[in-house]
Amino acid sequence: MSDQWDFYRLLVDDMPASIFVDLGIASGAPLVQFPNLAFLSVRMQQPRPDGLSSQDEYEALIALEDGVSESIGHSGRSIYVGRNTCGGHRDFYFYTDDSTIEAVLRNAMAKWPDYEFETGTRADADWSVYWNFLYPSAEDFQRISNRNLIDKLREHGDQIEAPRKIDHFAIFKTQSGSDGFVSYLRSNGYNISHTTGASGEQFDVAFDRVDQPSRMDEVTIELHGAALGHNGEYDGWGCSIVK
Template sequence: MSNNWDFYPLLVEDEPASIFVNLGIAAEAPIDGFAQLVCLRLFMLSPRDDGLSSREEFDRLCEVEDGLSVVIEEMEEVVFVGRITADGCRDFFFYTTNATAAESRLSQAMVPFGEYEFELVVHDDEAWAVYFELLYPNPRQKQLMQNNRVLACLAEEGDNCEVVREVSHWIYFPTAESRADFLASTTSEGYELVDQRDDVEGERPYSLILRHFTAIDYSTINNAILWLFDLAQMCQGNYDGWETSVERG
């Protein structure tokens, strides 16, 4: 089965949460026969005030997850698909063909971590609704994940995110009119037109390349890109990514 794990932050019932999910398994899901969902809810010992995990507890929580993963790797009838951290809890989600066996083995895996209280809940979920509707990111969340990957690559190259530099953006539209509407809104906010084409292959043949000058710290660049992303959606367009230079100043 495919493994492509990533995480993203979000709000669940107006409370901060963090999701770690296997994106790769989406192409195979729902997997025939894996119709039962087992959730192991672990009650954290020292969560942050906002309900997320603390630095003090980080290593122990990693040990718990490693212990659960070892058990799952030994069981062909169980698939670990993701976890949510929120409200002082960490919920691990598993799809299985045999909920009774899964519950037993997961309980055994928690024995070395006796300081933690936990509970196991089983649901029927043949369509994998929890995976697709709760764990799997929507397009806006996917864009945030892509932003994080770009920022991580830049950081590895020694980039100073506080340095203002040119950032380029690619956006595609179904019509010239929708592109013109988008362009009018962005140029009034300081974005500059770099290039546009009318012959791109696909459902959105009208393209734009824009640029603006900004720092790329997490908050600044994400706010800018999500504004472009949402505006593109309003104009029936598709925001397709960004790039910039490495600045070590």
């Protein structure tokens, strides 16, 4: 496992879900020495009404997770890559070359006799479950970035519901893409604070609008899609602190 883990919210089968995933391992994935997927699906005892985990069960679930991941890590033949919490279950995912991993998982769960669980394995040399299910999409990465920035604002006493000027940035591969995005921005109430011409193969646009930091998921997902539609990339936002 790497030390670069993060989580994000989404819908899985139209139900609220939360995925916690090892992002750092992506640079080397798939790891050929771990060609099989194993899972452990645990039924939570005190889920919230929406099927996610509750604060009442937080400590028990973290202890269970730590115990299970430690158990499968002893042999060096398995690696823990992420979990999904949804519908009253917490599902843990591992990649392995250990044919006995289900027995290892069952032995680990013997320390938690009050929890119902299931295990399973299948071949997944391409790590399709990691890439197609656990790994965040571009929009999910934007939401992760938004949450991390809002958390930092809160740490400084910011009132995230308070409107203020929000600065944004975007990068484009062509002048026509940059120009088209600027037209989109102006039609949606943004002020264009700076644009650059060709710098190698990059065209930059800096822009701003008065908004609430609490709305940044809605705002930035729209900007992400608009930038992508003009052959570009939305590159984030920033703002002053309002206490």
